[in-house]
Amino acid sequence: MMTYDALSFLLKAVIRFGLYMLLCISIYMLSASLRKKSPVLIVPTFLSVLISGSMFVLYDARGQKSGLDHRAAVRWLCEKPILFTILLFAAAAVLLTYVTFREAHLRRTVPDRSSIKESIDHLPTGLCFYAENGRVMLVNHRMNQLCHIILGRDLQNAALVWDDLCGGSIQPDIMRLSTDSQPRFRLSDGTVWSFSRTQLPDMFQITAVDITQLHNLAQELEQKNIALEELYQRLKVYETDVEVLTRTRERLETKIGIHSELGQTLLATRSYLLDNNENKTIPVEAWKRSIALLRQNIVENAEQFTLQTLIQTATAFGISVEVTGQMPEQKDVEKLFLEAATEALTNAVRHADAKKLHISLTETADTYRICFQNDGKMPETQVTEGGGLGSLRRKAETAGGSMQIDCHPEYSLTISMPKGGTENI
Amino acid sequence: MTRVLIVEDAPMDRQLLELYVKQSGQYELVPSVESAAFAEFCCRTTRVDLILMDVCTSLYANGIDAAEKIKQNFPQIKIIIITGQPECSFIERARKAGVDSFWYKTETAESILHVMERTMAGETVYPESTPPLQFGYITSDELTARELEVLREVVAGESDAAIAEKLYMSLRTVKGHIQSMRDKTGFRNRTELAVRARDCGLIIVDKETE
Numbered sequence: 001m002m003t004y005d006a007l008s009f010l011l012k013a014v015i016r017f018g019l020y021m022l023l024c025i026s027i028y029m030l031s032a033s034l035r036k037k038s039p040v041l042i043v044p045t046f047l048s049v050l051i052s053g054s055m056f057v058l059y060d061a062r063g064q065k066s067g068l069d070h071r072a073a074v075r076w077l078c079e080k081p082i083l084f085t086i087l088l089f090a091a092a093a094v095l096l097t098y099v100t101f102r103e104a105h106l107r108r109t110v111p112d113r114s115s116i117k118e119s120i121d122h123l124p125t126g127l128c129f130y131a132e133n134g135r136v137m138l139v140n141h142r143m144n145q146l147c148h149i150i151l152g153r154d155l156q157n158a159a160l161v162w163d164d165l166c167g168g169s170i171q172p173d174i175m176r177l178s179t180d181s182q183p184r185f186r187l188s189d190g191t192v193w194s195f196s197r198t199q200l201p202d203m204f205q206i207t208a209v210d211i212t213q214l215h216n217l218a219q220e221l222e223q224k225n226i227a228l229e230e231l232y233q234r235l236k237v238y239e240t241d242v243e244v245l246t247r248t249r250e251r252l253e254t255k256i257g258i259h260s261e262l263g264q265t266l267l268a269t270r271s272y273l274l275d276n277n278e279n280k281t282i283p284v285e286a287w288k289r290s291i292a293l294l295r296q297n298i299v300e301n302a303e304q305f306t307l308q309t310l311i312q313t314a315t316a317f318g319i320s321v322e323v324t325g326q327m328p329e330q331k332d333v334e335k336l337f338l339e340a341a342t343e344a345l346t347n348a349v350r351h352a353d354a355k356k357l358h359i360s361l362t363e364t365a366d367t368y369r370i371c372f373q374n375d376g377k378m379p380e381t382q383v384t385e386g387g388g389l390g391s392l393r394r395k396a397e398t399a400g401g402s403m404q405i406d407c408h409p410e411y412s413l414t415i416s417m418p419k420g421g422t423e424n425i
Numbered sequence: 426m427t428r429v430l431i432v433e434d435a436p437m438d439r440q441l442l443e444l445y446v447k448q449s450g451q452y453e454l455v456p457s458v459e460s461a462a463f464a465e466f467c468c469r470t471t472r473v474d475l476i477l478m479d480v481c482t483s484l485y486a487n488g489i490d491a492a493e494k495i496k497q498n499f500p501q502i503k504i505i506i507i508t509g510q511p512e513c514s515f516i517e518r519a520r521k522a523g524v525d526s527f528w529y530k531t532e533t534a535e536s537i538l539h540v541m542e543r544t545m546a547g548e549t550v551y552p553e554s555t556p557p558l559q560f561g562y563i564t565s566d567e568l569t570a571r572e573l574e575v576l577r578e579v580v581a582g583e584s585d586a587a588i589a590e591k592l593y594m595s596l597r598t599v600k601g602h603i604q605s606m607r608d609k610t611g612f613r614n615r616t617e618l619a620v621r622a623r624d625c626g627l628i629i630v631d632k633e634t635e
Contacts, residue, residue: 250435251435254509313456313463316456317455317467317471346465346466349466349469
């Protein structure tokens, strides 16, 4: 097999030149790899330098016919078949190609200072980092632009800019939407920007975000809520109106009924008198009823159901009710207390066989309290809360109040309600 | 003599009923009360044989609920539900509660006395149906039972999705029922449907269960 020594002078020169080029590129790549401190790059580059460097030195020594010419290493290499030389050459070239691709890939994926700066500059969000004294460390195009539009000047001292954003003077065509820790502005082009500041170790970060869509949606929602609230209020009024209307209609129908009955009685009597027919009789029962009706003082409108109504009802059935204190004026609490009183009255006769119910109403600065006691027998077992008491407890607790049942020294039911509470009992 | 309790909050109706009952001479009246919440109290403090009970009474107490409770505790007491409101579910609810008879206030004086007599004789007297109401282009009896159920939820202010879940039907079915009611009645939207149903007394949402 042909050896290096057997090659023509021209081919030898070409090989040496190729090795020289390979060596130069490897050394250049090695310096770049060392800068990046990446072993993935350093190791193969170093191998490539070693292979191409040693081959170049040995072949070159043979070519120069210098003193090194007869060294064992030079002889060994130069007398190896030329295929061996080509394989070594290819190995160094492959290593170098691998390093080049690997380096290009790293450059694409691992950011460096300039790539960070470039991407921050083109962020659609405004960004600024500054030291505690206001010295700007990094600021992007958007933040600079916003600073110009809103404050009419460059961003030089970021601490001062932040103070101005939070309450200083702004350009006349800019509308300030809020001045709290997140200042918001509407610019003349209609966009809305929200600024916020975060403290990082040894520095601050200001961000500006375009919240136009969010802001518009929030406004729309707010308007819808107002409209809904109005609708709800109208419905509440309507609900009351409908009740009044229904009652009026019922009353009218009753009146019509009375009227037509009276009319029919009159007609029947008239027919009896005119015809003088013996088969017919005077409608005595109907007359009796009509006369009694006309005599009676009919009350048209129901009075409001009050504690007084409850006392009268109880008295009519032989139970006396004793009340100390005043019923609260707050409507929702009054309603709940009336319900509780009705329940207490029923329970007094249902379980305790009582003849007297004592209701005590007290009031402190922030609560109304109602307490029920009766003169009946004490409960023999633990009081279980059925439908009535359970429902009362639920209503009281939902509205922020409380209900308590005591059995010692005597049975009592107490409900406390906060003043000025909800209207949702 | 049969002792009768009248539970009615409208003073005019109460006085008229008292008069009819008194005039008949067959009944003895116990003092009338304004709220169904007192019905059980009355039954526990005095002997009552028959109750004439309104549905919507003071303190938002529902006469049908009160009747159910009384029937459980005092099965011997006869109860007649009386109402002036043509709400479509009252008759069925009254039947479920075990109420003996049912009477619409729009009928004549004789008829209540007649119903009382038959009830005391152990009969159960119910009107054949709710008096039909004009509801848009149709009368209320032209609505199906399922449509009425949906309408009740619409009046209570539920959304279509909530109705679907509550009545175990698909959203499409709920929308279909509402559309069908709108087509029949000629009302423009579900709000009008709800308002008219409430207004004419076809649907009355129980305040306590709201």
